[in-house]
Amino acid sequence: MNPEAVAQLRAGNPRVVARAISAVERGGAEAREIIAAIFRHTGRAHIIGVTGAPGTGKSTLVNEFAKHYRQRGQRVGIVAVDPTSPFSGGAILGDRLRMQDLSGDSGVFIRSMATRGAFGGLAAATSDAVKVLDAAGFEIVLVETVGAGQNEVEIAANAHTTIVVEAPGMGDDIQAIKAGIMEIADVLIVNKADHDEVSATIAALEMNLNLKPKAENDWRPPVLKTIATTGEGVADAVAWIGKHRAYLEANNLMQARERARFRAELEMVVQREMMARLLRGVNGTKIERLVEQIAARKMDVYQAAETLIG
Amino acid sequence: MADRPIRVLVAKPGLDGHDRGAKVVARALRDAGMEVIYTGIRQTPEMIAEAALQEDVDVVGLSILSGAHRDLFPRIVAQLKQKQLDDVLLVCGGIIPDDDIPAVKQMGFAGVFGPGTSTQDIAAFIREQIAQKRGARAVIRLRSGQA
Ligand SMILES: Nc1nc2c(ncn2[C@@H]2O[C@H](COP(=O)(O)OP(=O)(O)O)[C@@H](O)[C@H]2O)c(=O)[nH]1
Ligand SMILES: [Mg+2]
Numbered sequence: 102m103n104p105e106a107v108a109q110l111r112a113g114n115p116r117v118v119a120r121a122i123s124a125v126e127r128g129g130a131e132a133r134e135i136i137a138a139i140f141r142h143t144g145r146a147h148i149i150g151v152t153g154a155p156g157t158g159k160s161t162l163v164n165e166f167a168k169h170y171r172q173r174g175q176r177v178g179i180v181a182v183d184p185t186s187p188f189s190g191g192a193i194l195g196d197r198l199r200m201q202d203l204s205g206d207s208g209v210f211i212r213s214m215a216t217r218g219a220f221g222g223l224a225a226a227t228s229d230a231v232k233v234l235d236a237a238g239f240e241i242v243l244v245e246t247v248g249a250g251q252n253e254v255e256i257a258a259n260a261h262t263t264i265v266v267e268a269p270g271m272g273d274d275i276q277a278i279k280a281g282i283m284e285i286a287d288v289l290i291v292n293k294a295d296h297d298e299v300s301a302t303i304a305a306l307e308m309n310l311n312l313k314p315k316a317e318n319d320w321r322p323p324v325l326k327t328i329a330t331t332g333e334g335v336a337d338a339v340a341w342i343g344k345h346r347a348y349l350e351a352n353n354l355m356q357a358r359e360r361a362r363f364r365a366e367l368e369m370v371v372q373r374e375m376m377a378r379l380l381r382g383v384n385g386t387k388i389e390r391l392v393e394q395i396a397a398r399k400m401d402v403y404q405a406a407e408t409l410i411g
Numbered sequence: 412m413a414d415r416p417i418r419v420l421v422a423k424p425g426l427d428g429h430d431r432g433a434k435v436v437a438r439a440l441r442d443a444g445m446e447v448i449y450t451g452i453r454q455t456p457e458m459i460a461e462a463a464l465q466e467d468v469d470v471v472g473l474s475i476l477s478g479a480h481r482d483l484f485p486r487i488v489a490q491l492k493q494k495q496l497d498d499v500l501l502v503c504g505g506i507i508p509d510d511d512i513p514a515v516k517q518m519g520f521a522g523v524f525g526p527g528t529s530t531q532d533i534a535a536f537i538r539e540q541i542a543q544k545r546g547a548r549a550v551i552r553l554r555s556g557q558a
């Protein structure tokens with residue numbers, strides 16, 4: 102990436118930002134070149150993950166959060182991730198539909214991403230897209246993912262502040278507990294508080310939190326109520342996001358979270374690169390021959406893998 | 412470098428509130444392996460161009476029923492041009508009178524699909540057009556030594 106393009110990216114030129122995100126999403130040499138050019142300009146954004154079951158109101162909430170931050174004059178980048186169909190490789194990315202209030206505002210940049218499914222690819226692509234937005238001067242970066250599937254959950258957990266969204270009225274099941282994503286929540290939101298059973302859902306979440314052993318000075322996630330479609334409770338939620346950030350800063354945890362993220366990224370990149378390099382030196386027929394041997398029970402998968410690696 | 416999936420913005424400009432047709436097309440394109448950014452009904456030309464820009468799409472597909480194409484299409488094309496998105500493939504579907512089709516094509520819509528068009532044909536058309544565009548770009552890169 103030439104210095105002119107970097108300058109344009111840092112100035113938030115939407116065309117340059119959009120193209121850079123496409124490139125990092127695609128991966129490869131161009132992606133690396135971009136990251137190399139912009140990485141030192143990152144580290145300013147407050148990265149906020151928003152996760153939860155489909156239909157709980159994440160996109161509608163993200164729209165509301167963004168409006169609040171815009172009122173304060175902060176620039177907002179949004180990455181909204183939806184699943185790729187495993188059958189066709191295509192995807193319907195519909196999160197923008199709920200974010201139309203933000204259109205026409207050059208202080209907001211919304212990007213939809215499909216999970217695409219390459220090994221370790223999603224987390225890397227999302228994290229790189231966040232870096233692009235960070236370098237482009239978006240002070241708040243909201244990352245919406247579906248709270249199911251390890252990759253998506255990891256992405257949300259890698260934020261500075263992770264919000265888990267729940268909605269009442271899904272029977273006795275509390276999706277966040279079922280999906281095991283309570284652990285990653287810094288802020289719990291019960292959205293659709295206009296529905297019945299809100300208090301039951303809140304009580305269930307509170308009880309679950311109480312089960313967790315608490316260290317002194319530990320952050321206890323608040324359980325908040327919102328109605329994203331009217332904006333009710335959103336100001337309070339934004340205030341709690343601010344409190345969480347202040348807590349992280351007061352305890353030097355911003356850096357700790359960042360380090361944890363970089364460690365995970367590093368491991369992932371090494372894994373992916375090792376795999377790619379290894380398989381580059383192996384032709385397809387060799388793998389096919391090994392598969393044949395495994396199928397004939399002459400070798401098991403571990404032994405076959407060993408002949409590839411060893 | 413492997414090509415990315417084709418990214419398509421499906422939008423419905425105009426004031427009528429039906430988007431069944433647009434949704435059917437969106438699903439068909441997904442099933443054809445494309446990434447479809449679906450923005451729904453009542454999209455203004457500005458909103459369409461902004462979404463196309465931020466999402467860095469290969470294709471903008473417009474669905475229209477209200478007959479507002481005469482007024483809206485030129486404004487959409489102008490907005491896309493203003494954002495330097497001239498290279499995006501433009502297609503449209505819905506109810507466009509036969510007499511208007513030449514003018515719509517003249518504006519830059521490569522594909523104009525009437526109500527009877529099969530979704531497979533739409534997907535095939537898009538795939539073919541994008542393959543051509545990508546091929547042409549690859550040639551340009553090779554010639555200028557950027558590959
Ligand atoms: N009644 C009610 N509906 C809501 C609320 N928040 C979101 N919705 C609706 O729930 C549906 C799913 O919302 P969306 O934001 O797309 O959920 P996501 O899948 O989690 O991103 C949409 O029809 C929203 O309008 C709320 O607080 N109350
Ligand atoms: Mg959503």
